[in-house]
Amino acid sequence: MKLSNSITIMLASLMLTLPAHHAIASELDAHEHGSANLDIAIDTDTIQMSFESPAVNIVGFEYTTDDKQQLLLIKQATDFLSNVDALFSLVGDVSCQIVKSSANWVTEHEEGHKEHEDHDETPLSEHAEFIAEYELTCNQLNNLAAIKVNLFEFFPAIADLDVQVIYSGGQIKQELNSNNTLIELTH
Amino acid sequence: MLTIFSIAMSVALLLGVEKVRVNAQSSFANTISGTDLIVGARSGSIQLLLYSVFRIGDATNNISFQSYQDIAQQKGVKWTIPISLGDSHRGFRVMGTSRDYFSVYQYGEQRTLEFASGKQFEGVFDAVIGSEVANVLNYAIGDQVIVSHGTGSASFTQHKDKPFVISGILKHTGTPVDRTLHVSLAGIEAMHVNWQGAVKKRKASKALTEANLQPESITAFLVGLDSKIASFKMQRYINEYKSEPLLAIFPGIALHELWNLMSVAEKALLIISMFVVLAALTGMLAVSLAGLNERRREVAILRSVGASHWHIMGLLITETVLLTIAGILLGLALLYSGIWLAQPIIEKNYGLFIPITAPNIRELGMVCVLLTASFIVGLVPAYRAYKNSLADGMSIRS
Numbered sequence: 001m002k003l004s005n006s007i008t009i010m011l012a013s014l015m016l017t018l019p020a021h022h023a024i025a026s027e028l029d030a031h032e033h034g035s036a037n038l039d040i041a042i043d044t045d046t047i048q049m050s051f052e053s054p055a056v057n058i059v060g061f062e063y064t065t066d067d068k069q070q071l072l073l074i075k076q077a078t079d080f081l082s083n084v085d086a087l088f089s090l091v092g093d094v095s096c097q098i099v100k101s102s103a104n105w106v107t108e109h110e111e112g113h114k115e116h117e118d119h120d121e122t123p124l125s126e127h128a129e130f131i132a133e134y135e136l137t138c139n140q141l142n143n144l145a146a147i148k149v150n151l152f153e154f155f156p157a158i159a160d161l162d163v164q165v166i167y168s169g170g171q172i173k174q175e176l177n178s179n180n181t182l183i184e185l186t187h
Numbered sequence: 188m189l190t191i192f193s194i195a196m197s198v199a200l201l202l203g204v205e206k207v208r209v210n211a212q213s214s215f216a217n218t219i220s221g222t223d224l225i226v227g228a229r230s231g232s233i234q235l236l237l238y239s240v241f242r243i244g245d246a247t248n249n250i251s252f253q254s255y256q257d258i259a260q261q262k263g264v265k266w267t268i269p270i271s272l273g274d275s276h277r278g279f280r281v282m283g284t285s286r287d288y289f290s291v292y293q294y295g296e297q298r299t300l301e302f303a304s305g306k307q308f309e310g311v312f313d314a315v316i317g318s319e320v321a322n323v324l325n326y327a328i329g330d331q332v333i334v335s336h337g338t339g340s341a342s343f344t345q346h347k348d349k350p351f352v353i354s355g356i357l358k359h360t361g362t363p364v365d366r367t368l369h370v371s372l373a374g375i376e377a378m379h380v381n382w383q384g385a386v387k388k389r390k391a392s393k394a395l396t397e398a399n400l401q402p403e404s405i406t407a408f409l410v411g412l413d414s415k416i417a418s419f420k421m422q423r424y425i426n427e428y429k430s431e432p433l434l435a436i437f438p439g440i441a442l443h444e445l446w447n448l449m450s451v452a453e454k455a456l457l458i459i460s461m462f463v464v465l466a467a468l469t470g471m472l473a474v475s476l477a478g479l480n481e482r483r484r485e486v487a488i489l490r491s492v493g494a495s496h497w498h499i500m501g502l503l504i505t506e507t508v509l510l511t512i513a514g515i516l517l518g519l520a521l522l523y524s525g526i527w528l529a530q531p532i533i534e535k536n537y538g539l540f541i542p543i544t545a546p547n548i549r550e551l552g553m554v555c556v557l558l559t560a561s562f563i564v565g566l567v568p569a570y571r572a573y574k575n576s577l578a579d580g581m582s583i584r585s
Contacts, residue, residue, distance in 0.1 A: 039419045042415060042416075043416045048416050166223070166437060170439050171438065171440045172443070173443040173444065
């Protein structure tokens with residue numbers, strides 16, 4: 001068991017060291033300062049959203065820190081990102097209940113080695129991200145005309161947000177910025 | 188008359204470029220609907236999309252049948268359609284797939300494939316052909332066809348020992364399906380049995396049944412999910428698939444990326460056609476200015492019988508605008524007759540169907556801009572005529 005585990009880990013780390021593989025495997029994990037990703041999936045009565053941003057866009061730094069003030073900043077940002085109501089407004093005659101709304105500070109080290117649990121000797125990470133997951137249960141989702149993204153007001157360091165939407169009306173890819181914050185959905 | 192014609196040409200060009208652009212987009216978008224993911228070997232998302240669905244561009248690597256079966260059995264996967272490409276029949280692609288293809292594959296506004304005659308393939312050597320294959324090659328149910336190894340109509344290695352029998356002909360769809368010969372995956376396997384490295388090996392052929400003809404690899408597969416919610420999770424799962432490097436793409440999003448890439452070329456075309464319109468308008472300006480000189484006396488006589496400055500201006504502007512309207516109408520006539528003539532040729536060579544439809548809002552907008560531009564162009568000679576004094580027209584120039 002132990003052996004097979006370490007083989008898995010070896011393979012996993014091998015995957016990470018192969019640049020070509022890494023580049024594609026982490027399509028969703030691309031790390032570009034100033035840019036963030038938002039994936040939205042909508043079906044029948046559920047909206048699921050996942051937001052990922054390099055930490056530098058949110059708090060201005062990306063290293064593991066012991067500094068109290070910086071830890072506080074991370075805490076505040078996580079709390080804020082967990083507030084789905086403030087970050088997004090749904091346009092149209094829909095009423096929703098929040099099922100899940102949580103955000104986490106994730107360093108690249110953790111991301112690459114999700115399989116094994118022990119994090120002793122965590123090296124100072126160079127890349128860190130905020131990952132937030134939201135899930136809403138709604139009535140009358142057919143009335144949802146658009147989703148307005150308010151992230152830019154709170155995090156001006158996000159210059160552009162790459163949005164992918166999968167819903168019954170199709171698959172959309174759109175780039176939002178502070179002047180263009182609306183994801184329009186046609187049914 | 189020449190002025191009208193040059194405007195007509197420019198209008199036809201401008202609207203023609205626009206029509207081709209819009210229809211290319213919708214024809215691509217209509218080819219695949221209802222498919223949540225396309226899975227293939229790691230390549231680029233656009234390459235995978237173009238090759239697996241539109242059968243254009245460079246071939247992607249194959250993926251193992253094992254991985255396909257594994258993913259097809261994942262929770263949340265509603266259906267999968269395997270696709271195996273690589274052979275051809277007289278220039279038309281041969282695609283190996285499963286029977287689900289005929290019930291699950293959707294195009295346009297969620298329409299499934301329908302049979303014009305015959306039925307789906309049952310046996311290993313049955314084939315179903317698209318409407319265009321049937322038309323061009325004049326095939327009917329029961330005809331035997333021989334598939335060539337590789338693509339291109341001049342392929343030398345042919346699978347002559349294993350002819351296929353046409354079991355069904357599909358209705359016209361306006362998608363690449365029309366130009367495809369569909370066989371079962373077992374059929375693809377069967378014709379390559381006893382072949383090694385594309386070279387025929389003489390050997391007694393065993394009974395070829397579907398059971399012993401499981402393919403080792405396929406080109407790609409389409410995935411439909413139970414719920415759209417699972418889309419991103421499934422994409423991530425496939426992209427991080429351990430035993431083989433795979434790529435899962437959302438067809439809609441890959442298409443969007445393709446248009447982004449193409450938009451530069453589109454803009455260039457649009458700008459060129461705009462300059463052609465500009466040239467036509469300039470030509471009209473030159474003609475009407477030259478004409479003005481000759482009509483010096485006409486204008487003066489009109490003025491002398493009491494026509495005001497404004498009256499003369501109005502006449503001249505009306506003339507240019509009327510000329511432009513005539514040009515636009517002639518241009519539209521040219522455009523539609525051109526489309527009508529070129530329709531079958533374009534469809535055959537590029538698989539692009541350009542329907543004859545009334546101009547859309549954007550095209551009408553372009554026409555309006557053109558009319559406004561002609562009005563502005565008409566102002567120039569009108570202003571000249573306005574400035575010319577009555578005496579100037581009356582006096583005889585030496």
